Amino acid sequence: MEDVSSRGLHFQLSDSQRNRLRKSRELLREAPGNYHPSAFVNIADPIHVENEATVLKGHGTQVLDGQLLATLSGVVERVDQLVTVKPLRCRYNAETGDVVVGRITEVGTKRWKVDINFRQDVHLMLSAVNLPGGIQRRRTVIDELNMRSLFEENDLISAEVQSVHSDGSVHLHTRSLKYGKLTNGQLVKVPPYLVKRLKQHFHNLKSCAVDMIIGCNGYIWICAAVDSLPSNPEIEKITGDSGAPEMDSCNESISLKVRENICRLANSIRVLSALGFLIYPDTIIDTFDASISKGVAIKDMLGAEFLVMIAEREASRRTKNNYML
Amino acid sequence: MIELLKQKKKRTNGIKHCEIGWQSKLLSNSTYYRPCESQVLRLDTTIFETSRGTRMVHDRPDGRNPNQLRPLVCARGLLHRADGSARWSQDNTIVIAAVYGPKAISGRRENPARAVLEVIWKPKMGMAGPSEREAEFILKRTLEYIVLTAMHPNTAISVIIQVVSDDGGALSCAMNAACSALVDAGIPLKGLIAAVTCAVDKDGVIYLDPINKEEKEFHGHACLVFPGKPMSSFAPAGLALDSEPIERGIVTSVTKGILSAEDYLNCLERSRAASVKIAEFARSSLEKAQRGVELVVAS
Numbered sequence A: 001m002e003d004v005s006s007r008g009l010h011f012q013l014s015d016s017q018r019n020r021l022r023k024s025r026e027l028l029r030e031a032p033g034n035y036h037p038s039a040f041v042n043i044a045d046p047i048h049v050e051n052e053a054t055v056l057k058g059h060g061t062q063v064l065d066g067q068l069l070a071t072l073s074g075v076v077e078r079v080d081q082l083v084t085v086k087p088l089r090c091r092y093n094a095e096t097g098d099v100v101v102g103r104i105t106e107v108g109t110k111r112w113k114v115d116i117n118f119r120q121d122v123h124l125m126l127s128a129v130n131l132p133g134g135i136q137r138r139r140t141v142i143d144e145l146n147m148r149s150l151f152e153e154n155d156l157i158s159a160e161v162q163s164v165h166s167d168g169s170v171h172l173h174t175r176s177l178k179y180g181k182l183t184n185g186q187l188v189k190v191p192p193y194l195v196k197r198l199k200q201h202f203h204n205l206k207s208c209a210v211d212m213i214i215g216c217n218g219y220i221w222i223c224a225a226v227d228s229l230p231s232n233p234e235i236e237k238i239t240g241d242s243g244a245p246e247m248d249s250c251n252e253s254i255s256l257k258v259r260e261n262i263c264r265l266a267n268s269i270r271v272l273s274a275l276g277f278l279i280y281p282d283t284i285i286d287t288f289d290a291s292i293s294k295g296v297a298i299k300d301m302l303g304a305e306f307l308v309m310i311a312e313r314e315a316s317r318r319t320k321n322n323y324m325l
Numbered sequence B: 001m002i003e004l005l006k007q008k009k010k011r012t013n014g015i016k017h018c019e020i021g022w023q024s025k026l027l028s029n030s031t032y033y034r035p036c037e038s039q040v041l042r043l044d045t046t047i048f049e050t051s052r053g054t055r056m057v058h059d060r061p062d063g064r065n066p067n068q069l070r071p072l073v074c075a076r077g078l079l080h081r082a083d084g085s086a087r088w089s090q091d092n093t094i095v096i097a098a099v100y101g102p103k104a105i106s107g108r109r110e111n112p113a114r115a116v117l118e119v120i121w122k123p124k125m126g127m128a129g130p131s132e133r134e135a136e137f138i139l140k141r142t143l144e145y146i147v148l149t150a151m152h153p154n155t156a157i158s159v160i161i162q163v164v165s166d167d168g169g170a171l172s173c174a175m176n177a178a179c180s181a182l183v184d185a186g187i188p189l190k191g192l193i194a195a196v197t198c199a200v201d202k203d204g205v206i207y208l209d210p211i212n213k214e215e216k217e218f219h220g221h222a223c224l225v226f227p228g229k230p231m232s233s234f235a236p237a238g239l240a241l242d243s244e245p246i247e248r249g250i251v252t253s254v255t256k257g258i259l260s261a262e263d264y265l266n267c268l269e270r271s272r273a274a275s276v277k278i279a280e281f282a283r284s285s286l287e288k289a290q291r292g293v294e295l296v297v298a299s
Helices: A015-030 A141-145 A233-239 A256-275 A281-293 A298-302 A304-321 B002-008 B015-028 B130-146 B170-184 B212-217 B261-292
Strands: A061-064 A067-070 A074-079 A082-087 A099-108 A111-115 A122-125 A156-164 A170-173 A185-189 A202-205 A210-214 A219-224 B046-050 B053-057 B072-076 B084-090 B093-104 B116-122 B155-165 B193-200 B206-208 B220-227 B252-257
Touching (some): A210 A281, A256 A304, A281 A304, B072 B170, B130 B155, B130 B170, B170 B193, B170 B261, B193 B212, B220 B261
Parallel strands (some): B116 B155
Antiparallel strands (some): A111 A122, A156 A170, B093 B155, B193 B206
């Protein structure tokens, strides 16, 4: 086996580490909860269905001669009558209701263009954001001219996917107080297929005083928790209690301990993505705690030893308790 | 005149008989003609029969027989920034294909009904010239046939081919690499393709998977691309041969040099058989890659 290199992270493994990693991989492959080998299909492979006429053909399938064939190479998923083929690696597919973290690339007329690792740049309409002060009114020409005061190029925002149109264009909205511009933190990019859609994408880790937003597009934002920041009395005066917070683009100063926590969390996410594990808040916190309990320095977390250790932990946990992720 | 003699030769088992027979014929001829060394039957060549009569098969520099392909190696997922990538090598011909997409496209190039496929061919040395443009165009048309472009309107899919080393058959190698890279990128395809090159010498003998030297020496060569599976999503239903459904279609055919019609049909047959092998190899390599692509993809 060559050196493990995944998504740009290169690990130089010694022989013993390579063996340990290989063993963990074997254990994980046999552990319960995996896809059965028969579920994998290649392009133009027939998918076995009981009655082709009653089955709903989802993404990745096509019908030829009364036979259901796959157009993607991946895993067959069946939900009631719906048969889809989920590819193992592909770009992010936006769905309505997804929480995403994106970067503003362009300020246009009445809209912003946002990069969310999607096929195209998506739009955030002026009418879909909360105006400062929280007032609901019609957007005027002055609002259009002042778009830059809300979001500028290269700003990071969290938003929700409002709609996906038939021509492939996607519209976002930030129509809630929890969405908006992001400050005081770090962005970690992971492959989007490692992030599952959950009920909660905003996580507050009280023990570390850190907030985490796991975007469905693979962009994960880790920042200092809002309560831990030194409160700014001026801001409270301006916004009052019912309005949207003032979009302040300056980052405030954060204590060293919180910064270390942020870095440690970011590194645990990077290790998980290098191993190809799904990114859940539980697994991230578990990796975080493991690194603290083993006394691993933050910079060593991206080293070969920690990588192999996490793989072994996961393998032992899966096989021991029949733990299904 | 030597050609005439060769044509009349019957199939014999041992080389010795041939030589004697040939020489005896020569002696009986009134005008004495001493063949030069290059035309003398070498001990290590063989004679076999084709529909046109017996032919002499020249030895290949790397010792393969005419129906043998070079060893194939396929690696996927090598470039982590690209959405999909594959390296396909046939001995000394190595080609890397990278696929980016579907991604945003703006301006007059965008098509509101389907995705736009663009191919960039980068040669090993020097700047891209007209022959590279030709290869790009051929690849684009071939790949447009298998990619389901209507699924992603207003986007572009870029395929970039980098020739690492070229020892003959680079175009077919690139086709195979591009197909593997498209699968790696998770772009929906109608089916897979398998491309083979074959060369024909002046006697009509067909050599599969020629190296550069052979391509230059022989009369003509053809790059033929076939659909990957016998019963694939290309052909309309009802095509059958002897009540056995066989894919009779061909996706792309590029020929260079002098080929008679009969030579071309022979090439088609031979290459179709070889393409089945290549398609099997590509499929098994894909399955292996699927097993190992991620550590855990649990439900």
